[in-house]
Amino acid sequence: MDRIDYACALHDLAVDHLARGDADEARGPLQVAIEILRAELGDDHPDVANVLGTEGDLLEYLGDLSGALLVRRRALEIIESARKKFTGHDVIDRIWVQSMRRLAGTVRSSGAYEEAEALYRRVSAFCESRFGTHDPELGAILNDQGVLYKFMGRYDEARRVYSRAKDLLLAQSGTANRDLASLYHNLGGIEHAAGRFAAGEPWAREAVRIREAACGPDHPEVAADLGALAAIVAGLGRYDEAEALYLRARDIFERTIGSGHYEVGVTLANLAHLAQSKGEMELAETRYLEAIMIKCEALGERHPDVALTRNNFASLLVVLGRPADARVQFATALEIFEATVAADHPHRRICQENLTRIPC
Numbered sequence: 001m002d003r004i005d006y007a008c009a010l011h012d013l014a015v016d017h018l019a020r021g022d023a024d025e026a027r028g029p030l031q032v033a034i035e036i037l038r039a040e041l042g043d044d045h046p047d048v049a050n051v052l053g054t055e056g057d058l059l060e061y062l063g064d065l066s067g068a069l070l071v072r073r074r075a076l077e078i079i080e081s082a083r084k085k086f087t088g089h090d091v092i093d094r095i096w097v098q099s100m101r102r103l104a105g106t107v108r109s110s111g112a113y114e115e116a117e118a119l120y121r122r123v124s125a126f127c128e129s130r131f132g133t134h135d136p137e138l139g140a141i142l143n144d145q146g147v148l149y150k151f152m153g154r155y156d157e158a159r160r161v162y163s164r165a166k167d168l169l170l171a172q173s174g175t176a177n178r179d180l181a182s183l184y185h186n187l188g189g190i191e192h193a194a195g196r197f198a199a200g201e202p203w204a205r206e207a208v209r210i211r212e213a214a215c216g217p218d219h220p221e222v223a224a225d226l227g228a229l230a231a232i233v234a235g236l237g238r239y240d241e242a243e244a245l246y247l248r249a250r251d252i253f254e255r256t257i258g259s260g261h262y263e264v265g266v267t268l269a270n271l272a273h274l275a276q277s278k279g280e281m282e283l284a285e286t287r288y289l290e291a292i293m294i295k296c297e298a299l300g301e302r303h304p305d306v307a308l309t310r311n312n313f314a315s316l317l318v319v320l321g322r323p324a325d326a327r328v329q330f331a332t333a334l335e336i337f338e339a340t341v342a343a344d345h346p347h348r349r350i351c352q353e354n355l356t357r358i359p360c
Contacts, residue, residue, distance in 0.1 A: 003036050003039075003040055004036070004037065004040050004041070004047075006036065007032070007033040007036035007037045007040070007051075008033070008047075010029040010030070010032050010033040010036075011029070011030065011033040011051050011054060013029045014026040014027075014029040014030035014033065014054060014058075015054055017029070018054070018057060018058060018061065019215075020215070020216075020219070021215070021218075021219045021220045021221070021256050021257075022256075023058060023061055023062055023256075023257065026058055027058065030051070030054060030055060030058060033051055034048070034051050034052070034055065037051055043078075044078050044081060044082075045078070045082075046078065046079055046082045046091070046092055046095055048078060049074075049075040049076075049078035049079040049082070049095060049099060050075075050095050050098075052071050052072075052074060052075035052078070053072075053075050053095075053098060053099055053102055055071050056068045056071040056072045056075065056102055056106065057102070059071060060105075060106055060109065061220075061257065062257065062258075062261075063257070063258075063260075063261045063262045063263075063298045065106060065109055065110050065298070065299065068106045069103075069106050069107070069110060072099070072102055072103040072106050073103065075099045075102075075103075076096075076099045076100065076103055079092065079095050079096045079099050080096065083096055093130055093131075094131075094137075096126075097123055097126065097127050097130075097131075097137055097141075098137070100119060100122065100123035100126075101120075101123055101137070101140065101141050101144060103119060104116050104119035104120045104123060104144065104148075105144055107119060108144070108147065108148045108151065110299075110303075111299065111300075111302075111303040111304050111305070111340055113148060113151060113152050113304075113340070113341065116148050117145075117148060117152070120141065120144065120145040120148060123141055124138065124141045124142060124145060127141060134168065134171065134172075136168075136172050138168060139164075139165045139168030139169040139172065139179065139183075140165075140169075140179050142161045142162070142164050142165035142168070143161075143162065143165040143169075143179065143182060143183045143186060145161050146158040146159075146161040146162040146165065146186055146190070147186055147189075149161065150186070150189060150190055150193055151304075152341065152342065152345065153341070153342070153344070153345040153346045153347065155190055155193060155194055158186075158190050159190060162183060162186060162187055162190065165183055166180075166183055166187070169183055177210070177214075178210070178211065178214050178215070178221070180210060181206075181207045181210035181211040181214065181221075181225065182207070182221075184203045184204070184206045184207035184210065185203075185204065185207040185211075185224070185225050185228050187200070187203040188200040188201070188202075188203035188204030188207060188228055188229070188232060189204075189228055191203065191232075192204075192228070192231050192232050192235060195235070197232050197233075197235035197236045198236065200232045201229070201232050201233070201236070204225070204228050204229040204232050205229060207225045207228065207229075208222065208225045208226060208229055211225050218252055218255070218256070219252070219256070220252060220253060220256045220257055220263065222252065223248070223249040223250075223252035223253050223256075223263070223267075224249070224263065226245045226246075226248055226249040226252075227245070227246060227249040227263075227266065227267055227270060229245055230242040230243075230245035230246045230249065230270065230274075231270060233245065234270075234273075234274050234277065239274060239277060239278050242274055243271070243274055243278075246267055246270055246271050246274065247271075249267050250264060250267045250268070250271070253267060260294055260297065260298075261294075261298065262294065262295065262298035262299065264294060265290075265291045265292075265293075265294030265295040265298060265309075266291070266295075266305075268287045268288075268290050268291040268294065269287070269288065269291035269292075269295070269309045269312065271287050272284045272285075272286075272287035272288040272291060272312070272313075272316075273312060275287060276316050276319070281316070281319070281320060284316055285313075285316060285320070288309065288312065288313040288316060289313075291309050292306065292309050292310060292313065295309055301336075302336055302339065302340070303336070303340070304336060304337060304340045304341055304347070306336065307332075307333040307334075307336035307337050307340070307347070307351070308333070308347055310329045310330075310332055310333040310336075311329070311330060311333040311334075311347070311350070311351045311354065313329055314326040314327075314328075314329035314330045314333065314354065315354065317329060318354075318358070323358050323359060326358055327355065327358045330351060330354050330355040330358060331355060333351050334348070334351045334352055334355055337351055
């Protein structure tokens with residue numbers, strides 16, 4: 001085996017480890033693969049861009065969004081340069097589509113929603129025109145785009161792209177596909193966001209079923225699905241069942257990606273809301289504070305997801321009879337929302353209404 005073949009084998013090994021949720025085992029082979037390909041092919045070769053895509057996946061998996069963004073943008077820079085030299089090259093165009101989709105996803109996670117939308121529109125239009133309306137990648141792109149529209153509060157647009165993604169994914173690989181599990185997770189999530197909990201439960205349960213079959217019961221993606229199901233179950237008033245699901249999800253996250261990871265923060269925020277619903281106010285406050293700390297560390301203090309958790313924490317403070325503290329939290333959350341989301345976003349509007357109810 002020559003050095004390039006060896007590097008490709010190491011990259012495949014790293015991808016397999018990452019797919020199983022084992023980031024520590026993925027890191028070593030991936031770094032060696034990158035070093036070999038750079039030495040043998042140069043820093044600007046498309047194969048280097050392809051492997052950098054996996055490095056971005058690893059960094060994002062570990063919660064390092066700033067590092068992932070740097071790697072994503074570098075990979076796209078390399079592949080766009082290659083496209084200028086090799087116009088109409090199928091493999092290079094395919095790597096470009098994958099690099100754009102990955103970058104759009106990381107930009108979305110960072111909270112830059114308008115930039116992410118522009119990237120998704122560009123890559124979905126190109127993929128459809130270049131590879132056809134039934135291309136497998138297109139379904140995954142549309143699914144990701146639907147997540148963005150949910151975060152932006154544009155639920156009808158989210159449902160529209162999810163519906164098209166579902167048709168594509170079902171036509172391609174039937175009912176045992178991880179991308180389909182992600183879609184069902186998201187379909188449940190959009191119904192949860194709209195307060196239609198009973199409509200969302202079947203989608204969320206099917207996501208868990210498919211993902212457990214594909215990844216095993218202790219994978220971080222399974223934990224994310226469990227959290228989505230728990231939120232819906234809580235909305236239906238089945239608090240004990242929801243708590244058990246959240247705690248299982250938290251335990252999986254802590255074992256696999258660490259107690260300070262963003263996903264743990266998300267789960268703690270959800271557990272805090274659940275504790276408040278059960279009347280466990282001290283526990284709710286503790287969990288909200290932990291969640292805010294983790295989210296600020298992972299996302300930065302000006303991220304809209306941090307603002308949402310601050311808004312929810314402030315609502316708890318109102319119940320606890322601490323209006324001055326609540327006002328500070330609502331005002332901070334609203335300032336973030338005003339800088340990051342549209343004026344008609346539901347979260348921004350609700351936060352504004354909450355703040356106006358607090359006496360000066």
